[in-house]
Amino acid sequence: MPTDLIGTKTRSRPVPPLLAEEKKRITPKRPRDYVAWLVAIAIVTGLVWTAVTNENYRWPVVFSYFTTQTILNGLLVTLLLTVASMALATVLGLLLAVMRMSHQRPISGLAQLYITFFRGTPVLVQLIFWFNIAALYPHLSVGIPFTDISTPVNVNAIMTPMTAAIVGLTLNQAAYMSEIIRGGFASVSRGQHEAAESLGMSGFTKLRHVIIPQTMPAIIPATGNQVIGMLKETSLVSVLGVADLLQSAQAIYARTYQTIPLLIVASLWYLIMTLALSVPQSMIERRFSRSTRTRLTPAAAAEPGAGQPVPTTRESLL
Numbered sequence: 001m002p003t004d005l006i007g008t009k010t011r012s013r014p015v016p017p018l019l020a021e022e023k024k025r026i027t028p029k030r031p032r033d034y035v036a037w038l039v040a041i042a043i044v045t046g047l048v049w050t051a052v053t054n055e056n057y058r059w060p061v062v063f064s065y066f067t068t069q070t071i072l073n074g075l076l077v078t079l080l081l082t083v084a085s086m087a088l089a090t091v092l093g094l095l096l097a098v099m100r101m102s103h104q105r106p107i108s109g110l111a112q113l114y115i116t117f118f119r120g121t122p123v124l125v126q127l128i129f130w131f132n133i134a135a136l137y138p139h140l141s142v143g144i145p146f147t148d149i150s151t152p153v154n155v156n157a158i159m160t161p162m163t164a165a166i167v168g169l170t171l172n173q174a175a176y177m178s179e180i181i182r183g184g185f186a187s188v189s190r191g192q193h194e195a196a197e198s199l200g201m202s203g204f205t206k207l208r209h210v211i212i213p214q215t216m217p218a219i220i221p222a223t224g225n226q227v228i229g230m231l232k233e234t235s236l237v238s239v240l241g242v243a244d245l246l247q248s249a250q251a252i253y254a255r256t257y258q259t260i261p262l263l264i265v266a267s268l269w270y271l272i273m274t275l276a277l278s279v280p281q282s283m284i285e286r287r288f289s290r291s292t293r294t295r296l297t298p299a300a301a302a303e304p305g306a307g308q309p310v311p312t313t314r315e316s317l318l
Helices: 031-053 059-064 070-099 105-120 124-130 159-185 190-198 205-238 245-256 258-292
Strands: 139-143 149-153
Touching: 059 258, 070 105, 070 139, 070 159, 070 205, 070 245, 070 258, 105 159, 124 159, 124 205, 159 205, 190 205, 205 245, 245 258
Parallel strands: none
Antiparallel strands: 139 149
8 A cells, every 4th residue: 555645744724722611621420410310310200200190180181171272372372472572572672772871861861760660560560550541541642743633542442451461561571671782782892883983874874784783692692581581471461361371271271170280281381382482592592602702813812902801881872
């Protein structure tokens, strides 16, 4: 066999150095690790055995109601409430975040007042309040100020249980989304603002082309958690009579007196939807965590201040 290739140098691409958090750590197993595994397995086995052998769970009843039309209709209403409320809350939260970071005190003060109120009161109280808002304002007029052009609005007819649920969930969630978005804005360095302003960009153009794309790695993972939380918070609208998943289960066990099996059905559907949302959330988090990692070459690492965090300041977006 030819041996001319022995000892020759092969060219390869330079491999960038691994960051400290990317290096695999080898931890030796200790006796307490095995004990922890045994305790965890024993607990899970005991819970599964109890659930399987206890006839009071009535698993045949659970499986018989799991895919009934009433439950599936309630499931669709729950998903509709989650999507509609999160979409509207994200838009409103973006507006509140921009107002909150304004240097104009009246604008930032109004946003802070909104956030304080809706974060400081329970969601259930807000839902009931909006459902009974017609007691305060039974009739409203929509029109052009200082003119006779107006249209009367019957608030009692408009504020149906479904409308009250979407309004209440949206306004409450917008307060939390505004803080998430504001945290993403704060992660953008001051130099990015100055660079956009030096190019003559307006406030809206700077926000759309410079600020928002750089805040996505900080905003999207937290928004995924809010979506999952919103999915479970929709169960509160059952007090308004909205036929969501929980209300559908309640309507069935109010007629059949199968309370525990129907609550298990609702819990299993909530668990399935939460797990289904957790998978894309984890993928998105890994995607954006990779995009935000910084790899320093030996030459760049030798520069003064390399690898140091960039100080951020509050910049007005208006």
